[in-house]
Amino acid sequence: MHTDVLVIGGGNAALCAALTAAEAGARVLLLESAPRALRGGNSAHTRNLRCMHDAPQDVLVEAYPEEEFWQDLLKVTGGRTNEHLARLTIRASSTCRGWMRRHGVRFQPPLSGALHVARTNAFFMGGGKALVNAYYRSAERLGVQVRYEAPVQRLEIENGRFVAAWAGEERITARACVLAAGGFESNREWLREAWGQNARGEWPADQFLIRGTRFNQGVLLRHLLESHGAERIGDPTQAHMVAIDARAPLYDGGICTRIDCVSLGIVVNREAKRFYDEGEDFWPKRYAIWGRLVAQQPGQTAWSVIDAKAAGRFMPPVFPGVVADSLPALARALGLDEATFLQTVNDYNAACQGGRFDHTVLDDCHTQGLQPPKTHWARPLDTPPYTAYALRPGVTFTYLGLKTDDTAAVRFAGQPSDNLFVAGEMMAGNVLGQGYTAGVGMSIGTAFGRIAGAGAATAAGHATTVRDESEATA
Incomplete structure (x- = not known):
């Protein structure tokens, strides 16, 4: 089979x-490895898009200027980001919603009491599944051919140019190709290879749960890196990795398995000891570091512990926690050493300094003389009943990917391909070297998806550009 853009x-x-x-007039064939009912990859589990804006707009309140977005990204990545590509993503996030609406995406009104995300993030009406369905409907209207259950195992590439793809026994040629097949988070063997064995003799990756699709096996990513020498970016152990309920399913647990009360209490490991600052920053900026933190603990397990004062202040998970009327009873229910657990809680309670608790700001409730500290929202655990949620690492997507530039071209030996492009998780490591802030994955995918599509259309002989579309009057 032959098409313009694959x-x-x-x-x-x-x-x-x-x-x-x-839109540029190219004939497009899209190959989705999942069956139709599971189409959309991890995008089906998303909820929002992080957006730059200089004034209040439709579903966004106040302002979130470029420099603040950049500083937020710089902080969570620890500087492990390509500033040029990051700022390209940031600027594109300010103008993409008009285009998204034209393709059927709807946004919901600003959320109240949502820890600042009403200012920074635009939420999809119906969530990521509705967004994915809207895009597929629009693709059908535009004549895009879609094949489901069509995984691609390998590519033919000559001198950095895409020639053909093999889906099973079928050879598909195209004038240009866009790679957007996700990371390798569902490939257990590759995760084991990346994380290795720790000093305790454990294989941490064996305990990882996959928050999204089971179909992101990284087959094409590894093929490009190992068989064709494509330039790589990122650390294979870095990922969007969240602390989720230990009872979550192996795949597709999604948002409802996330545990969001970490900043309202303390987190202890199997040794009944704290290991990180639970109140370091606002939860949307820090939630995606906790999976990696838990992965470094014994048994890759921890417990988020709160008291009655935290009730109603966080999104409740799908499973109820372990509840007890006393701290000793809670320790026994969790199978933790009772004396150590009580010592941990007592030390924490004694270190809490008085202040005005306010979970919507970086308040002055902190610990003193305690290691690790709790920088904000530190209140004694002294009001029963007490609740604990068991945590395990939940991987959303991996950051190892293909190196690219502002054209979204795949690079070989220092040279960009003129007809092979990459977008989404397969190149997100160019912007996300580590860490995460809510909604930025969709910002990257939207920006580079459109750039890659435009580049592929041009390479196929259909000139196009990614237009800015003002939201000022949307």
């Missing part, structure tokens, strides 16, 4: 690429 992948970035190329 898009490999079926999530947000792939769909943005396919729609952009089709």
Whole structure:
């Protein structure tokens, strides 16, 4: 089979690429490895898009200027980011919603009491599944051919140019190709290889749960890196990794398995000891570091412990916690050493300094003389009943990927391909070297999906550009 533009992948970035190329008049074929009912990859589990804006706009309150967005990203990545590509993503996030609406995406009104995300993030009406469905409907109207259950195992590349893709026994040629097939988070063997064995003789990756799709096996990513020598970016152990309920399913648990009360209490490991500052920063900026922190603990397990004062202050998870009327009873119920647990809680309680508790700001409730400290929202655990949630690492997507530039081209030996492009999780490591802040994955996928789609259409002989579309009057 032959087409103008071949898009490999079926999530947000792939769909943005396919729609952009089709708008330019290109014939587009999209290959999704999942069956139709599970289409959309991790994008089906998303909720929002982080957006720069200089004044209040439709579903965004106040302002979130470029420099603040950049500083937020710089902080969570610890400087492990390409500033040029990061700022490209940031600027694109300010103008993409008009285009998204034209393709059927709807946004909901600003959320109240949502820890600042009403200022920074635009939420999809119906969540990521509704966004994915809207894009597929628009793709159908534009004539994009979609094949489900069509995983691609390998590519033919000559002198840095895409020639063909193999989906099973079928060879598909195209004038240009966009790779948007996700990371390798569902490939247990690759995770084991990346994380290795720790000093306790454990294989941490064996305890990881996958928050999203089971179909992100990293087959094409590894093929590009090992068989074709594509330039790589990122650390294979770095990922969007969240502390989720230990009872979550192996795949597709999504948002409802996240535990969001960490900043309202303390977190202890199997040794009944704290190991990190639970109140370091606002939860949307820090929630995605906790999976990695738990992965470094014995048994890759921990417990988030709160008292009655935290009730109603966080999004409740799908499973109830372990509840006890006393701290000793809670320790016994969790199987933790009672004396050590009580010592940990007593030391924490004694270190809490008085202040005005306010979970919507970086308040002055902190610990003193305690290691690790709790910088904000530190209140004694002294009001029964007490609740604990068991935590395990939940991997959303991995950051090892293909190096690219502002054209979204895949690079070989220092040279960008003129007809092979990459978007989404397969290149997110260019912007996210580590850490995460809520909604930025969708910002990256949307920006680079559209850039890759435009580049592929141009390479196929259909000139196009990614237009800025003001939201000022939307």
